[in-house]
Amino acid sequence: MSAKILSKSRGFYDVYERRPGSDQETTHYCPGCGHGILHKMIAEALIDYGVSDNSIIISPVGCSVFAYYYFAAGNFQAAHGRAPAVATGVKRALPESIVISYQGDGDLAAIGGNEILHAANRGESISVFFVNNAIYGMTGGQMAPTTLIGQKTTTTPYGRTVANEGYPIRMTELISQLEAPVYVERTMMADTKSINTTRKAVRKAIKNQVEKKGFSFVEVLSTCPTGWKMTAPQSEEWVKTTMTKQFPLGVYKDISGDAEPLDLTKNQLPAERIPKAISLPLGDKEKLVYQIPKTVNEEIKISGFGGQGVLSLGVWLSEFGMREDLNVSWIPSYGPEMRGGTAHCHVKLSNRPIGSPLVAQPTVLVATNRPSLEKFEQEVVEGGKIFWDNSLIDISPSRSDIVSFPVPATEIANQLGNTKAANVVMLGVITAVSDFLDENIVRRTLPEIFKKKHLLDLNMQAFNKGLEFAASLKQMT
Amino acid sequence: MERQLIKGNEAIVKGAILAGCRGYFGYPITPASEIAQAAALYMPLVGGTFLQAESEIAAINMVYGASGTGQRVMTASSSPGISLKQEGISYIAGAELPCVIVDVMRGGPGLGNIAPEQGDYHQIVKGGGHGNYKNIVLAPNSAQEMCDLTMLAFELSDKYRNPAVVLADGFIGQMMEPVVFPDPIDELPEKKWAIKGVPEDKDNLISSIELDPDDLERHNRKLQQKYEIIRKNEIRFQEYETEDAEFILVAFGIVSRLVQSAVDTLREDGVKVGMLRPITLMPFPTPVLEKLAADERVKFFSVFELNNGQMVDDVRLAVNGSKPVKFYGRMGGNVPTIQEIVDQVKKQMREI
Ligand SMILES: Cc1ncc(C[n+]2csc(CCOP(=O)(O)OP(=O)(O)O)c2C)c(N)n1
Ligand code: SF4
Numbered sequence: 001m002s003a004k005i006l007s008k009s010r011g012f013y014d015v016y017e018r019r020p021g022s023d024q025e026t027t028h029y030c031p032g033c034g035h036g037i038l039h040k041m042i043a044e045a046l047i048d049y050g051v052s053d054n055s056i057i058i059s060p061v062g063c064s065v066f067a068y069y070y071f072a073a074g075n076f077q078a079a080h081g082r083a084p085a086v087a088t089g090v091k092r093a094l095p096e097s098i099v100i101s102y103q104g105d106g107d108l109a110a111i112g113g114n115e116i117l118h119a120a121n122r123g124e125s126i127s128v129f130f131v132n133n134a135i136y137g138m139t140g141g142q143m144a145p146t147t148l149i150g151q152k153t154t155t156t157p158y159g160r161t162v163a164n165e166g167y168p169i170r171m172t173e174l175i176s177q178l179e180a181p182v183y184v185e186r187t188m189m190a191d192t193k194s195i196n197t198t199r200k201a202v203r204k205a206i207k208n209q210v211e212k213k214g215f216s217f218v219e220v221l222s223t224c225p226t227g228w229k230m231t232a233p234q235s236e237e238w239v240k241t242t243m244t245k246q247f248p249l250g251v252y253k254d255i256s257g258d259a260e261p262l263d264l265t266k267n268q269l270p271a272e273r274i275p276k277a278i279s280l281p282l283g284d285k286e287k288l289v290y291q292i293p294k295t296v297n298e299e300i301k302i303s304g305f306g307g308q309g310v311l312s313l314g315v316w317l318s319e320f321g322m323r324e325d326l327n328v329s330w331i332p333s334y335g336p337e338m339r340g341g342t343a344h345c346h347v348k349l350s351n352r353p354i355g356s357p358l359v360a361q362p363t364v365l366v367a368t369n370r371p372s373l374e375k376f377e378q379e380v381v382e383g384g385k386i387f388w389d390n391s392l393i394d395i396s397p398s399r400s401d402i403v404s405f406p407v408p409a410t411e412i413a414n415q416l417g418n419t420k421a422a423n424v425v426m427l428g429v430i431t432a433v434s435d436f437l438d439e440n441i442v443r444r445t446l447p448e449i450f451k452k453k454h455l456l457d458l459n460m461q462a463f464n465k466g467l468e469f470a471a472s473l474k475q476m477t
Numbered sequence: 478m479e480r481q482l483i484k485g486n487e488a489i490v491k492g493a494i495l496a497g498c499r500g501y502f503g504y505p506i507t508p509a510s511e512i513a514q515a516a517a518l519y520m521p522l523v524g525g526t527f528l529q530a531e532s533e534i535a536a537i538n539m540v541y542g543a544s545g546t547g548q549r550v551m552t553a554s555s556s557p558g559i560s561l562k563q564e565g566i567s568y569i570a571g572a573e574l575p576c577v578i579v580d581v582m583r584g585g586p587g588l589g590n591i592a593p594e595q596g597d598y599h600q601i602v603k604g605g606g607h608g609n610y611k612n613i614v615l616a617p618n619s620a621q622e623m624c625d626l627t628m629l630a631f632e633l634s635d636k637y638r639n640p641a642v643v644l645a646d647g648f649i650g651q652m653m654e655p656v657v658f659p660d661p662i663d664e665l666p667e668k669k670w671a672i673k674g675v676p677e678d679k680d681n682l683i684s685s686i687e688l689d690p691d692d693l694e695r696h697n698r699k700l701q702q703k704y705e706i707i708r709k710n711e712i713r714f715q716e717y718e719t720e721d722a723e724f725i726l727v728a729f730g731i732v733s734r735l736v737q738s739a740v741d742t743l744r745e746d747g748v749k750v751g752m753l754r755p756i757t758l759m760p761f762p763t764p765v766l767e768k769l770a771a772d773e774r775v776k777f778f779s780v781f782e783l784n785n786g787q788m789v790d791d792v793r794l795a796v797n798g799s800k801p802v803k804f805y806g807r808m809g810g811n812v813p814t815i816q817e818i819v820d821q822v823k824k825q826m827r828e829i
Pocket of ligand 2: 028029030032033034035063133137138223224225226227
């Protein structure tokens, strides 16, 4: 490779001040190494497209970890294999900048396999340069996922075998199979001609990003004379004659010509419009004044099958309590239990600050299936209330020191045409017989809970039926 | 402002957006998923980014990238996911990038379960990733604090250029309580060190590599000095009924709510007991404990946690042998009842 190619690019620093030691004129790469040449091509292309000032280079872990010594651009140094994720974060924050992920074969094809595949699959608008030198240069010549079969490295001292290490991985072929990438090419750096091809590929990958075309990927078969224990000319010959057999050169995908420019702009919402956007209460609601008649200290457990609306009933009670200016807390039994099995929640309403949100001794138990009644009946405090759906539960509470409210909530809801409203029937009964809930507050809050008119109508009816049923209960007793 | 009944996990996202956070990168996991879901809902509406990453590893590295541009960004997960993020957190601390990480802890080790635990104290407060770094750690105990401490986490994290972790648990994440949200912050601190892709900051470098041992030692010393300043300035805690207390119960997060109820019960029985709740776990309220330990009146400290005894190490260090330090922990997602805590304290009183 000619000395001319190695002359400095304007995209490089004049003096490599970040490079420790006395030599701040030359790169840290070994003689005959491909990295330096590729760096220079990238820097040139950034200058030529006029984007050098807006470019951000992500250096990997590997021999090119120090790429930031050279590039006169914004530089990030990333963890091993994670450059595409770092590039994603940068590009999402700065859609107008040119973001480059520069990676070796250990970095990209081994430890970072997941990050590169998914950045490519999302079609991140970045340019990736993948230096495949079939070895881990930095750590002392160990096997890479791209090491050839039979190739000796410090961790394949007898040569790589298919039986033990499998086949060399072809990243370009893999990436080109994905839908999102717009441009995927494999080139090499072995002689003047192939260097020129690589230069063109580098320029195209950067031009694509300048034009907001999407994800571009260039794999470059590159020399590592040190790791391969060869001279520079031998290395070039090996790339040309041996590596290309496993890694055929060429353009594997190019749809950049047809690709429409991506719209990456994000419109920052002014601060004053944020509360509305994130659904905060805007303080414009008519304030409901409600005086709670006495000290409230309710501990409520609501339990039933998932899908019976027991969690929602708990949330509503908390919502009403909050509107009565009480302290409230709601906590669900969460997780797999919510999927089809039983579900329960704990609700506390109090005019004192709430310590533990958990209800160990409920003052109110709402049970909508038999296992719930059996499980929690004994926990209820003396004199506590048990509301239970006797259209579904075929036993009665066994205790005589509690107040029992058998409510055929599901049956009543069914008569209204939808068993899902059973929890609102129950709400009606609870409202009627408890002094911690104000009927007006419930009535005025229900339209906020059921925003669709037909649902509101149904549930208002269910609520009224609940109140009526409670009145009939009172008459009975 | 009006109160809103809201889940702790969702309050985090609203607080974050009010604090100016415009980037969320995460991977779903119970019991933290509502954070990702709320971010997915709201970030696009305010001009921010929500991205479901391919893994927690990718997510924290996206945070690294986005934070380096000066944006306020965050990620959230639960214990197993946090373990995966540790490499990235170490890089973020090393590169001195600000960001907020939320850990809604669940039962471990391994896949464990999704019930609440506090078993991540060590991996979050003591480090977790490699190297001589510290996170700023805030431990909320209510939905309100999920919002407030997330906002504070952004502030402290920018102020000190250091990752800040909101260490919550499954209960606080899932719990709904009324929250009062403050006004949005409309001016963020200037970040001269950031890389914004403009000529002025071209020479900036985001990196954690220092090849030369002297340089790396200097960098490490600088970090330690920073942690000292944080320890001096940022300790936050809550004392409950400690003025005349002979027995000091120590608890953080959800457990402090249980212990507070237990204190009420014990006081009704005439036991002079109080609670110290660290709100910042790093910086740990060591001076407050030292002061209490020096007080003749105080007979012992008793630490309650949902783990095998992790914060108790820091209490022991602070008390430094001058008073007994007792410990009671539950694990696996089990939570002590108030009565259980009361009984423990009474038993411990008999032991001394
Ligand atoms: C998590 C982690 N594992 C391992 C390493 C050690 N390491 C540094 S560079 C490298 C391989 C680099 O090889 P490659 O990506 O091919 O780049 P090259 O040096 O050949 O340019 C390894 C394994 C590390 N820094 N971090
Ligand atoms: S070890 Fe190989 S890859 Fe690394 S600088 Fe030397 S020649 Fe280049």
